[in-house]
Amino acid sequence: MGSVALNGSNITTGNFTNQFVQPPWQVVLWSVAYSSVLAVAVFGNLIVIWIILAHKRMRTVTNYFLLNLAFSDASMAAFNTLINFIYAAHGDWYFGEAYCRFHNFFPVTSVFASIYSMTAIAVDRYMAIIHPLKPRLSATATKVVIMCIWALAVVLAFPLCFYSTIRILPRRTICYVAWPRKEDDPFMFHIVVMVLVYLLPLMVMGITYTIVGVTLWGGEIPGDSSDNYHGQLRAKRKVVKMMIIVVVTFALCWLPYHVYFIVTGLNKALMRWKSIQQVYLSVMWLAMSSTMYNPIIYCCLNSRFRAGFKRAFRWCPFVQVSSYDELELRATRLHPAHQSSMYTLSRMDTSVVTKDLSAFERGMVVATRRTGICVKNCNAAGFFFHAQRFPCVSRTVHRPKDVQPT
Template sequence: SQTCCRGPFAHRFVQAPWRVALWAMAYVAVMLVALTGNALTAWVILAHRRMRTVTNYFLLNLAVADASMAALNTPVNFIYAARGEWYFGLGYCRFHNFYPVAALFASIYTMTAIAVDRYMAIIHPLKPRFSATVTKVVIVCVWGAAVVLAFPLCFYSNTRNVPHRTLCYVAWPRRADDAFMYHIIVAVLMYLLPLVVMAITYSKVGVTLWGSSVPGYSSENYLEQLQAKRKVVKMMVVVVVTFAVCWLPYHVYFIVTGLNRQLSKWKSIQQVYLAVVWLAMSSTMYNPIIYCCLNSRFRAGFKRAFRWCPFIHMSQSDEMELRITRFHPTRQSSMFTLTRLESMASEWKHKVVVSNKVASEWKHKVCVSNKVAS
C-alpha cells in the first residue's frame, strides 16, 4: 500500500526497455508456476481420498490463498510498479491494496494452525485433534480475521489524477504516520508473532520426534508412523522458513522507507521495490515444489497429473501411495498413541524383568557370602 505522493510511484522513473522485459519475464514466471503448482496441489488433495487429512485441508487453503494472490495481484503489481501509472479504476485499486494483505494473513495463520495441530498430535496425543468440521471453522475464522485486518486498506484506498497519469494510493487520515503505524502492525501480527509461535511449537515437536530415544521394543507400526510424522514436520518447517525469507525484505522495505521518507526520491528505489515485491510474490510458487520434493504422496499425485508426458513414469508404489489407506485420518493420531504406549509398556516390562534378574543375582551373591562367612 502506498501513501499519496510517497513511495516508488510518487516519482515516475523511466526504465530501459530491457529492464522492463526482464522484470516482465520474472513476474510472469512467478504467476505461471504459482498458478500451475497450486492448482495441482488442490487437485491432488481433492481428487484422492487418502489425501483428505486435517493437515492437507490447511494446505488446500494455503494453495487457494497463494494461487489467488499470484493471479490477481502479481501482474498488476508489476504493471503499476514498472509504469508508475494506474490503469484499472477505483474498484480494483481498493481490491489491489486490500487482497494481498488478506491473503498474506490467511497464508501465515494457516501455517500457524498446521503447527498447532502438529503440536497437539505429537506433544499431547491423548487430547482430541482437529476434526474436519473444526478445521473448516478455523479456516473460516482465519479468513474473517484477515478481512478485518486488511479492511482499512480497502476503506482508505483512492485514485488521484496527476499530470499525465493516475495514481492508486491509500489516503490515510494522517498520511505517512498512519501508513507507517499500519505497516508496523502488519509486520508484528502477520510476520513476527506467527513466526515466534511456529518456532516454539516446531522446536518442541522436534525435541519430541528427534530428541527422545526410540523404545527398543517398538513395533514396526510405531516406527513407520514416527518416520511419517518426522517427514511432515520437516516439510512444514521448510515451508515456513521459505515464507519467512521471502517476506522479510518486504517488511524491512516498508519500515525503512517509513523511517526515512527521502528514500522514495532515490532513483534506484523503483528497482529495489520491484525486487522486494518479486521476492514476496515468489513465495506463492515454492510450496508445491517443496511438497513434491519432500512428500511421497504429493509427488505421486503430481506424477499422476503429468503421466501423459513420455518422461514421467508412474510406478506401482506411486499408485499405492494414493490408493491404500492404512488409517482413517481422524484415527491416525490415536493409533500412533496406542503403538507408542504399547512400545513404552514393552520397554518398562523389559526393565522390570532385568531389574528382577539383577536383584536375584545380588540375593544369590549375598547368600553365598553368608555361607562362606559362616
C-alpha cells in the first residue's frame, strides 16, 4: 500500500525519459484533490478524537475503537497522502531512505489498525445485541485489544520496512521494496495483505452485521411495547446502521485499489501503458479518501457526535449549540449498570427472574414490565422486595463500571 508497487516495477538503469509527464492543469487538479483529502481527514478525525477524549460520556467501548480508527486515519492522511501524490506525479523520490522505509511501512500498519478496529466494533455490537447477558469488554480490556491490533499490524508490515531502499539513477531517485525474489514476492505479499487486511475482516463484519441486522430489524419481542424497549431498540439500530455505512464506505474505497494491483501484477505490460499513471492516481485518491468520510458519517448519523462537532465549530456565526446539544454530551445515564438498587426488566428477562419468586412477586414483575417503570430497592412497607432477593438481569448487568453503552 503506497507507491511501491507502481514505481518499483518501473526501475530502469538506462537513459531516463519520463513517459508520465502531465500538463500543468492536471497537476493542479490532482494537487487540489489530494490536498482536500489531507485537510478534511486530519481536521475531521482530530475533532472526533477531541470529542471522545474531552467528554466522559463518550468514553464507551465502541467509541474507544472509533478513537483508534480516527487516529490511524488521521495519521495515514498526514504522513502518506501528499507524499504518495508527489512521488506518483513526478516519479522522483525527494525524501531520503529513512522516510522511504516509513512510507512503505506505515500505510499497511494504519489500514490494518483501521479495519480491525471496525471488526472489533462489529464483534462488540454482536455480543451486546445477540448475547446481552455475557460480560462486556472493560475500558482496560479494550485498550489491550487496541494495542494488540497495532502490534499485529507492525508484524505484518515489517517486511516492507526491512526491504525498502532507495536507488539513485542518472536523472532521478526511486523508493522501492527490494524483495529477495523480485518476480514473485511483490504480488504474493499483496495477496496476503488483501486477504488479511481486506477480505477476512470484511467477511467477519458481513457475518456479524447480518446476524445483528436480522435480530434488530427482523422483528420485535411480542407484547413488549414499553417506551424504554423501543428507545433502546432505536438506539441500537442507529449505531449498527452507522457502522455498516462506515464499513461499506471503506470497502468501496479500497476495492479499486486492490483490483488495480491484482490486474497489474498479472499483466505487467500494463505498467507501460501511458494512461496507467492517471489510473493509479485515481485509485490511490479513492483509497486515501476513505480516511476523510468517517467524521462526516458520524456527524450526520449520531446525535452525540453532531453535538460535539457543533461545540468544536461554535465560534462560527452560523453554528448554534443548543441546550439539547450540551445535554447530549454531558448527561449521564439514568440507570447506571453498577447500581444494584435500580434496574429495568424486559419481556425476555421476566421468565428468568420470576421462577424463584412468589405469585405476588411475579405479579409485580409482570406489572412492572407492562408499565415500563423501574423497580427500586425499597423496604418501606415491604411493597418492593429487596434487590438481593431480586437479582438484576437486565441487558446491562454485566457491563463494567467504567464503560457505558453508546
